[in-house]
Amino acid sequence: MRTIFFIIQKEFLQIFRNRFMLPVIFIVPIVQLIILVNAATLEMKNIGVIVVDRDLSTISRRLVGKFMGSSFFQIDKYTFSLEEAEEDIEANRSDMILHIPAGFEDALVKENIADLQILINAINATVAGLTNAYTNAVIQDFNQEILGDYTGTIRFVPLKQIDVRYSFWYNPDLNYKVFMTPGILVILVTMIGMILSALNMVREKELGTAEQINVTPIKKIQFVIGKLLPFWILALLELCFGLGIGKLLYDLPVTGSLLLLLFYASVYLIAVMGIGLFMSALSETQMQVMFLAFFFLITFILMSGIFTPVESMPDWAIRLNILNPLAYFMRVIRMVLLKGSAMVDIIRECVYLSIYALIILSLAVWRYRKAV
C-alpha cells in the first residue's frame, strides 16, 4: 500500500512540475467549452436571398415582403437577370435565388395556381435542406394568407384543419448549448483518461526509466495503479470543473443526481484507462501511442452521437457502438443532466460499462509486461 502511495506522490509531483500539463488540464476545457459549444449549431439565420422579381405585381411584392419579414432571411439584392443572380451564387455571395416569373399574379388569379422558382446553393446539403424547409414554411404561410384574402368570401365548403401544436421538453428554447456542453465534457474527460495516462506510461518506456522501475521490488499491479490513479482523480476533477464552467457560462441544468453522474464517470474512466493502458502496452514510443489513441479517439467521438443521433446511424454502426465507451457515457451524461434520469433508467448502461471496464482492464494488465 505504501509503495502505491509513493508512486502516486511521485506522479502528482511530476504532473504539477510540468509547466505544460496544468494549462492542458485547466485552460483547454475553458477554450473548448467556449469555442466548440458555440460553433456546433444547425440553427439558421441570415440566409442570403437574391430576388429576381419579373412580375412586379402586388402579390409578388407581398411575397418578397414576407421573406424580408422573416428573421431567417435577408435580402442581399434585387435584380432582373437570372444569369447575374446565378453568378452571384456561384461566387458564394448569396445562398438562394427567389425567382418570380412574369405573369405570376395572372396565373394565380385565373388558374388558381402559380409557379415560383427557388434555386438553392446545395453544396452543403444540410444547410440547403434547412433553407428549403424555411422557404417552404414561408410560402405555406403566404398561401394561407392569400387564400383568406381572395377566396374567403366565396368559399362555401369550409376546409378541414388539423392544428399541430408542439412543445419541446427539457429544453423549450431549443438551446443547443446545453446539449453540446455535456458532449464536450465527455471528450475532455476521455482525453485525460485515455491519452494523458497512456502517454505517461509510454514516456517511461521511451526514456528508459521504465527499466529502472522494473528492477525495483514494485509489483506490476502496484505500478499500474500508481500510474493510473492520479489521472483518474484528475479526470474526475476536470469533470467537476467543466460542469462548473458549463453552469457558469451556459446555465447548464443539473436535473439529475450529480453523485450518480460522478459514479458513472468513475466507472467510465476505468474503462477508458484500460484502453489507454492496452494501447501503451502495444507501443514503444510516445509518437506511436499518440497515433493509436488519436485514431481510436476520433472514430469513437464521431460514432458516439455527439453531433448526430445514434439511432439514425446504420445498423452496423449501432452494433459497433457496443465497443464504444463514449457512446454509453454520452447518452448517460445527457440523460442524467438534462432529463434527470435515475439509476433505474441507466441500469443497462451501468452493467454494460462495468463488464466492459473489467474485461478491458484485465486484458490490459495481462498484456502489460514488466519486462523490456
Next chain:
Amino acid sequence: MNRFWGFVIKEINHILRDYRTLLILFGMPVIQLLLFGFVVTNELKDIRVAVWDQSHDRYTREIISKVFSSGYFILDSYLTSERDIEDKFREGNVKQIIIFGHDFAGKLEKENKAEVQLLADASDANTANLVVNYTYGIIIDYIRTLNRDLTAPMSIVPEVRMMFNENMAGAFMFVPGTMALILMLVSALMTSISIAREKELGTMETLLVSPLKPLQIVLGKVTPYLGLSFINAVGILVIGYFVFGLPVRGNIVLLLIECLLYIGVALSLGILISTIARTQQMAMFTSLLALMLPTILLSGFIFPVENMPAVLEWLSVIVPAKYFIIIIKNIMLKGTGIMFIWKETLVLVFMMAVMILISVKRFKIRLE
C-alpha cells in the same frame, strides 16, 4: 545532395516501418470518409416515437400509419396515460410522443378543426427540431389529401432546384472537409512531432553536428510528408469519386496544385510548432488544439460557419482550412477556374510565407 537524400530515405523508412503511423496515414482517411459518408448524417432514420391516441378513430389511425410509413420513425409503443410520458422520455429511447385528444374525428368532422400535440425530447435540440418538422410536414400533407376533393384553393407551388448538388449528397461537404483535416493532420501534426522527438531524445544534437545543414534537416523531415500527403489527397479524391460519386468538374491540374499549396501551408505550420515545442507532448497538444479543433469546426465542415457567433466567424479568418475548402469546392463542384479563387490562393501563399519566415527566425541551431 546525396547526403540529403540519404536523410530523406531514413525518414521514409521511419514512417513506413511503424504500423501505427501507417494507420494514421492511410487508415484514418478511409475511416473518416466512411464515418462521414454513412454514420454521421443529419438525416433522420428509425427515430423511436410513442403514440398516445385517446380517440382511436379512422383519422388518427390514418395519420399514425402515414407517420410510421415514412421511414423516418418507428413505433415504440402506445401510451395509455399521461404519467407514461415522463417515464418514456426518462428512459431515453423515445424522441417524440404524438398525442391525439378525445374525439378527434368528431371534432374534425363537426367543427372542421382538430388538434394534434407533438412532444419532443429536446435534450437533443437539433434532432428534436428536425423530428418535429418532419412530423409536421407529414401531417400537413395528410390534411391536403383530406381537402383535395373539396375545393382547389389557390396556391403557389414552389419549384425548388438544388444548385450544384441535385441529390443533396452529403459527400459534397465532407469529402473536401476530410481532405482539409487529413492533410493538416498528416502534414502539421506528424512533422511537428517528428522534429520535437529528435529534440526530446537528444538526436537533434547529432543531426546538428553532422555535415547536414539546418535547412537540409528541416527539408529532409518535411519532404516525405509532402509526398505522403499528396498521395493521401489523391486517394481521398479517388474514394470520393468512386464511392460517393463526387465529380471533379474543374481543372484537375489546378486542383492538385492547390492541394500542394495547402500541404505546404500545413507543413510550415508543423515546422513553426516544432520550433516552439520542446517535447513531443507539447508538440502534440499544440497541434491538436491549434489545428485540429479549428480545422474541424471553423472551416464549416460539419456546422456552417455562417450560423456561428460573429467572434468565431472572425476567428475563422486565420484558419487555412477555410480557404482550402472554398478553393476545392469551387474547383470540384462548381468547376470554376482560377478567376474565382485567386484571392483565397493568395491568402494561403501569404500564410505560408509568414510562417516560414517566423520559423527561420526561431529555428535554433545551437543547444540551450
